[in-house]
Amino acid sequence: MRVMGVDPGLTRCGLGVVDAASSRAVSLVAFGTATTPETESLDRRLLRVAEVVGEWIDRYAPDAVAVERVFARRDVGTVSGTMQASGVAMVEAARRGVDVALHTPTEVKAAVTGSGTAPKDQVGRMVARLLRLAETPRPPDAADALALAICHAWRPAALSPRGQAATPAQKAWVEASRAAAKRGRRGWAPV
Amino acid sequence: MRVMGVDPGLTRCGLGVVDAASSRAVSLVAFGTATTPETESLDRRLLRVAEVVGEWIDRYAPDAVAVERVFARRDVGTVSGTMQASGVAMVEAARRGVDVALHTPTEVKAAVTGSGTAPKDQVGRMVARLLRLAETPRPPDAADALALAICHAWRPAALSPRGQAATPAQKAWVEASRAAAKRGRRGWAPV
Numbered sequence: 001m002r003v004m005g006v007d008p009g010l011t012r013c014g015l016g017v018v019d020a021a022s023s024r025a026v027s028l029v030a031f032g033t034a035t036t037p038e039t040e041s042l043d044r045r046l047l048r049v050a051e052v053v054g055e056w057i058d059r060y061a062p063d064a065v066a067v068e069r070v071f072a073r074r075d076v077g078t079v080s081g082t083m084q085a086s087g088v089a090m091v092e093a094a095r096r097g098v099d100v101a102l103h104t105p106t107e108v109k110a111a112v113t114g115s116g117t118a119p120k121d122q123v124g125r126m127v128a129r130l131l132r133l134a135e136t137p138r139p140p141d142a143a144d145a146l147a148l149a150i151c152h153a154w155r156p157a158a159l160s161p162r163g164q165a166a167t168p169a170q171k172a173w174v175e176a177s178r179a180a181a182k183r184g185r186r187g188w189a190p191v
Numbered sequence: 192m193r194v195m196g197v198d199p200g201l202t203r204c205g206l207g208v209v210d211a212a213s214s215r216a217v218s219l220v221a222f223g224t225a226t227t228p229e230t231e232s233l234d235r236r237l238l239r240v241a242e243v244v245g246e247w248i249d250r251y252a253p254d255a256v257a258v259e260r261v262f263a264r265r266d267v268g269t270v271s272g273t274m275q276a277s278g279v280a281m282v283e284a285a286r287r288g289v290d291v292a293l294h295t296p297t298e299v300k301a302a303v304t305g306s307g308t309a310p311k312d313q314v315g316r317m318v319a320r321l322l323r324l325a326e327t328p329r330p331p332d333a334a335d336a337l338a339l340a341i342c343h344a345w346r347p348a349a350l351s352p353r354g355q356a357a358t359p360a361q362k363a364w365v366e367a368s369r370a371a372a373k374r375g376r377r378g379w380a381p382v
Contacts, residue, residue, distance in 0.1 A: 042291075043285040046281055047286055070271070080261070080274050083275055083278070084277065084281075087275025087276070094232075100232070100233075
């Protein structure tokens, strides 16, 4: 299956596409970013994100689009643009009839490194290793988008019909996912 | 000038269109809501909001779209869907080359009632009076969207070339606008 990951952002929106085989092997299709200037108005910046995400979906025809679930914490000021960019990206996928999934940063880290608290550079290194790249994809937003795509391709439901976690990384994935769901019920703000 | 107001929301997104003459007279063109079922997935709900907002812009051809500026406070859980809906609405306007403006709830209340702290039902009653309607437009989301549209049509810059506040309501509008801008700098979260 082909998955496109979107690390939503207004200044830099990370995009990454991978192909995944049932054997857990993943291969790189494309990565990059949609960037918008801070001098531009909010509506034009969001439109630009929508256009680039739409072009990528049209060009790479993913089976699913995985978007990072944005949490609103204290730094709500910067989060609102990120939330809006995530909503805009979801609409572009829905408009084209492509499935949309949301994954938390913790789920993504657990999926690619085995630890939901792995530092950012470790995620980038694992993405490079898993995709057999000589270097970590840059910028980090693009690496994060690839990690999201891998996370979605490797989600337990996609690999096991009974939703069982087969590997340590998958077990960590499931635990992180459950923890995120619990936090959601306690009043966190999943997008 | 013709202005379309959007009171963003996922369950119920208020829409209202008014025509404004230079004499401060405003008249009703249309009001209504875009509703999406809570049982639907987030991406499909946002797509529905985008489609209805787009249809309204195409049908009524407003000169500007005024969207309520969403603030993230404690109830971030419900606010994230509202934020995403506002972003999606902005994109539909930008896609069609229509100007987008954001106004805070305080600005809107001040514009139509003269008080930035007016209760919701007072805003609805003033909207009905200003548009010479026998009844308050329902649901409240639609009345709020009409108030937004009136607020934008009456913004000081639209009426006075030098941006001066001519009436008590306009003075309240300018004060509320400045207060909102200050709060923004102190870390509030304007969308």
